[in-house]
Amino acid sequence: MPPQPNSAMTWVQVNRYMQTHRHPPRQRSRWSRRRYVATFAPSRALGQQAAQAVHELGLQQHPQVVVADGAHWIKKEASTHFPHAECILDWPHLWRTVRKAANAVGALTKHPQEEQARLVSQLSTWLWKGEVEKAQAQLKQRRRELADQPSQRLAALRQAIIYLDKQRDWIGSYEHWKQKGYPVGSGIIERAVSLVINRRMKRRGMRWLRAHATAVVALRVDMLNHDWQLPVPARGFP
Structure with missing residues (x-):
């Protein structure tokens, strides 16, 4: 049982005690190598981007x-x-x-x-x-x-x-x-949608056009994939 709070122990201290003595969180599996793709263009564009991502990761075989x-x-x-x-x-x-x-x-x-x-x-x-x-x-x-x-x-x-x-x-x-x-x-996919699109495109009061949204998520994917560190010709997006 955690110690009872008194004049020498604040609620914050009790809360910290509970956090350090609770069961450790379940470890989630993580991909060691990943690439994000996203677009508001027609579906064939997304298919092409996914295929290109597999190629860039060298996973064709x-x-x-x-x-x-x-x-x-x-x-x-x-x-x-x-x-x-x-x-x-x-x-x-x-x-x-x-x-x-x-x-x-x-x-x-x-x-x-x-x-x-x-x-x-x-x-x-x-x-x-x-x-x-x-x-x-x-x-x-x-x-x-x-x-x-x-x-x-x-x-x-x-x-x-x-x-x-x-x-x-x-x-x-x-x-x-x-x-x-x-x-x-598809939890991994839904998490990617939240990370790549929702955090940027679904803020309160936002309005955008499809062409502009496609450009924005292309830049966001570049950032998440760390493509800014690559020379321009080697980037997934211009």
């Missing part, structure tokens, strides 16, 4: 992994510039969609809490192991059982079934990918 939320334009750029990459659908996006469907099923069937928890656990386990067909079969069975319900109440269930079918080629064994050390979530 190394295993490549693309993690995304399943957007069509990302799939197109990935197939164009990284045709042999391991493509992974972002786990939080996947599970958020399916969990919403499971919650809708629970609300409509009014099953006991234990049965609802079993359904959620089943779906999570199957998808984590890449057993998409089992998850789809379970969701389709639930949809048949609830066929008499108003269509708007089944929207989340239908959306999840369509989503799994549409994203099937990017869903695999997340358990296997994690064992291989691959990222399975």
